[in-house]
Amino acid sequence: MRCRRKKQWVWAIYWLKPSTTIIRPLPTDYxxxxxxxxxxxxxxxxxxxxxxxxxxxxxxxxxxxxxxxxxxxxxxxxxxxxxxxxxxxxxxxxxxxxxxxxxxxxxxxxxxxxxxxxxxxxxxxxxxxxxxxxxxxxxxxxxxxxxxxxxxxxxxxxxxxxxxxxKSEKDNNLYLVSDKRQAAMDDELSAMNLVPARRGIGGGWGGGTGHVPWANTQQRVWGFFNILKRDPYTTTVNALSKFYDAVLYTGVEGYVRESDGEEDVAELFNSLNVLEDLEPGYELLTKKGTLSERPEVERLAPLTHDEFQQFVDDDGRILDVGPLKKRIFRGGIHPNLRRELWCFLLGHNIWNSTYIQREERRQERENLYYTMKQQWKTITEDQESRFSGFKERRSLIEKDVNRTDRNHPFFEGEHNTNVTLLHDVLMTYVMYNFDLGYVQGMSDLLAPILYVTQNEATAFWCFAGYMDMVYRNFDVDQSGMKQQLKDMHQIVRLVDPELMSYLEVRDSANFYFCFRWLLVRFKRELNYASTLRLWEVLWTGHPCPNFHLLVAVALLDTEKNTIMENKFGFTEILKHINDISLRIDLDATLRKAEAIHLQIASSPNVPDSVRIVLGLPVQEPLSSPHSTCKDIVSDDRISNGVDVTSDEGLVGTVGLVGVVSSMIGSAVRHLSGDDLIDAPLETVPTQEQEEEKCFETALSHQFV
Known part of the structure; x- marks a missing residue:
């Protein structure tokens, strides 16, 4: 073995035979x-x-x-x-x-x-x-x-x-890795039998089916102590909340009984975990019977030219628009037919127009496009020097165009004329809609349209139609995007309260990690072929408005186990979401998104906020406008799928737990140094400031 320098030697032992060894000095550094x-x-x-x-x-x-x-x-x-x-x-x-x-x-x-x-x-x-x-x-x-x-x-x-x-208990394909020493400590803790097997509700072990060990005891114990050390206030409130749910569902009599010391310890941890692992920063929301069972959904092959001809009369009119859109939603459009049908879906062509009428409209709109194009092309440098808004938008477009899809064959290479067309269409849109102008992300929406249409004027009018659908994504104050994230919050809370609870504890319930998904409609998460198919599915408006939100929820449902089992926080979730781009199974995601819609549509007690987002009929109110405070509490519990059997017991339990939570929480928060009541006002950031800071962090990771 050759050596570069004679410093610090280590002996490498090679075993050739049981009785033969060779010892050589090797440099430790290498x-x-x-x-x-x-x-x-x-x-x-x-x-x-x-x-x-x-x-x-x-x-x-x-x-x-x-x-x-x-x-x-x-x-x-x-x-x-x-x-x-x-x-x-x-x-x-x-x-x-x-x-x-x-x-x-x-x-x-x-x-x-x-x-x-x-x-x-x-x-x-x-x-x-x-x-x-x-x-x-x-x-x-x-x-x-x-x-x-x-x-x-x-x-x-x-x-x-x-x-x-x-092996993960929730995902058969996921395997969790840990340090062997920590795993050995967990095994020793389990062997100490600090928390014995849990007694079932009926008094027998494991529900009366014999002795069944309490799985993952060490995870529950370590999880509880870790979260208590890290956030004592939240841990105390969460533990009392779980105890309250257990009392509400099982009844006080089931918990007030004589038992020995070991059973007291077991019941304590059982009540804190509510039959699930209590990991650091994780809380389980218990919901009963809120949603119907999620159905299985199958999708179809793309719409072909022969199928499309069945929807067209001899003059070129498309009469059955509804069934045609539904067919496109079910399978997308064949690439050979995509250019023609995109013009209909994006409003460039009118559905019931004839071949002759469409050609006349095309000529008229093409002339109008080139008129607007000449407007910005004839602006002199002297004019532009006093037209700051136009100058800033031109500069931003030039920067974005030079880095949009340059790895795609349609836009790759130096002096590519398609890149020039991309620039010209965006500049013309600035003149067409100067109030909105140009915002980063618009080039991502135009590039696939230009690739499909391969015509400058047609691409412009299709892009203008697309912008009419998503213009709120580009509000200066981001109000449109923030509203969509709030809508996602409502849907996930309904569909998967377990994931929602996890995200809340991990400071990720704002869903800022989904910002890029919604802004450019998953264009940076999918390859080109999948992006084209997803967009034409979304443009049909089926099966509901805001179906793209259900696509996002379906993606989160797919990544749920990976996120939760790995205990990802806000930054880790951002990183993971970015890394799954270009590795998404679109067909599986669309099937799941449609199944979620059918599940919500067929379920009772769906909040009106979710119904409005998905275009479902709003339910009649369950109580009169003169409902008492007690009625409001009960209705709130009912809307969340909780079985309330006694209003009197409920109010009493709420009052008791609320008072105890407030007292213990204040004390623990004070002892842990988290009490900011006496701190100067200017040192305490407002909730709005914290949200804005988190929002900017998400943008820097995902899009900018």
């Missing part, structure tokens, strides 16, 4: 032990047009810790590779493609290498197809890797040498 290596580990493509990239996956022991690395096979610039030591216990798998059947005809794509220290690995996901997705503690979610030779089980086997792995 020792890397290769524990695992697998060739032909490919990145999974996110679309049919994208190519897989082959690379090597390795586990390396370094001086500062163990590292998991993946790099493209063409990029062999591994740091200090000449000093690598091959461990005799290493598991190595190599395979070479002899036939050279995989050829990359397009220019080499830059693929971000993966390098993760095991202390930063939070979990990994195994797909049904054998793919592997690595997820870090900071929310970074790496591209899926596919093993073309060998097996992912070999990688997992080596990984188990260094970390403790347990």
């Amino acid at each position: 020792i890397h032990i290769l524990v695992y290596e697998q060739d032909e580990v490919y990145t999974l493509p996110t679309s049919q047009d994208e190519l897989s990239v082959s690379g090597k996956l390795r586990i390396i022991e370094r001086r500062h810790g163990v590292v998991v690395e993946w790099r493209c096979s063409d990029d062999e610039t591994w740091a200090d590779s000449e000093w690598a030591v091959i461990n005799s216990a290493a598991v190595t798998f190599t395979h070479h493609n002899v036939s050279d059947s995989v050829e990359i005809a397009t220019p080499r794509r830059n693929v971000r290498p993966i390098s993760i220290e095991l202390v930063d690995l939070r979990s990994y996901r195994l797909g049904k197809d054998g793919s592997l997705v690595l997820i870090q503690r900071d929310g970074t979610t790496h591209p899926a890797l596919k093993f073309h030779s060998g097996s992912v089980s070999n990688f997992v086997e080596v990984l188990h040498r260094y970390v403790a792995v347990r």
Whole structure:
């Protein structure tokens, strides 16, 4: 082994035979032990047009810790590779493609290498197809890797040498990674039997079916102590809230009974956890029977030309607009038909117009477009110097156009005429709607339209029609976007109170991490083909207004287990949401979004705020305008799916728990130093200031 310098030596031992050892000195600064290596580990493509990239996956022991690395096979610039030591216990798998059947005809794509220290690995996901997705503690979610030779089980086997792995209880494909020492402490805590098995409501163990151990006891205990240490005030209130729910549902008699000391401890933690793991910063909202069962939904193939002709008469009129839109919603539009139908969906063409009328309208609007284009093209530099609004918008458009979809073949390369068209259409829109002008994000909405229509004037009028739908996204004060985020809050609270509770505790209930989704209608989250299909589905207006919000809710439902099991906070959620872009299954998401709509539409007791957002009929009020205070409390509990059996008991319980919560909460908050009542007024940020700061943080991570 060659050495660069003679400093600090470490003895590397190679076991050749049971009776033979060779001892060599190696420089400590450069020792890397290769524990695992697998060739032909490919990145999974996110679309049919994208190519897989082959690379090597390795586990390396370094001086500062163990590292998991993946790099493209063409990029062999591994740091200090000449000093690598091959461990005799290493598991190595190599395979070479002899036939050279995989050829990359397009220019080499830059693929971000993966390098993760095991202390930063939070979990990994195994797909049904054998793919592997690595997820870090900071929310970074790496591209899926596919093993073309060998097996992912070999990688997992080596990984188990260094970390403790347990399977998620809620997601069969997700595996949580933790330090082995912490896992051993948890096992010791469980072995101490501080919290015995829980007695069922009927008095028997596990509901009268025999003795059943209380699963994940150590998680509950550690979780409770961790959250108590971090936020004693919230922990106290949450614990009392859970106790209140338990008393309300089960009755006081079920909790006031004689029992020994062990059962008291078990019941205490059981009441705090409400039959679920109490993780740090996590609270479970209990809801009963609020929504109907979510149905299964199937989608159709894209609308073809032959199908479309059934909706058109001999003169070109489209008569059955409603069924046609519903058909487009169910499957999208075939690419060959997309240019024609987009003009209808975006208002450039009128549905019941004839072929002749559409051609006349096209000529008229084309002339009008070029008239407006000449208006800004003839502005002199002297005029522009005194036209600050126009000058600022021109500058912003030029910056955004030069970085919009430049990796797409339609816009790539220097001196691309399509990029010039993109610029000209946006500048003309400034003259068409100077009040709105240009705001960052509009170029993202125009680019796919220009790609589909491939005509400057047609693209302009289709873009203008799209802007009529989403202009509130570009309000100067962001009021339109904030309203959509509030609407999402209402829907998620109804559909998934468990996730809503988690986000609230993690300071993420503002849904700012969804800002980019809604602003440009998921354009940066999907590949081009999926973006085109999603947009034409949304433009139909089926099955309800604001269906894009249900698409966002469906995506959150898909990522729910990953977010909650990894205990992601606000920053980690932002990072994770950004990393799942271009890896979204659109068909599955649309099926889930439609199923959520059907679930809400068929459910009783849906809040009117959600019904208004989704265009559902508002229910009649359940009480008269002269309802008493007690009636209001009861109605509020009913609307949230709670079974109230006694108003008197309810009011009494609310009063008792409320008083105790206030007293204990004030005391704990004071002792923990969180009481800001006596602080100077100017040092206490208002809620509005905090929300604005959080909103700007989300923007900096997601869009700007």
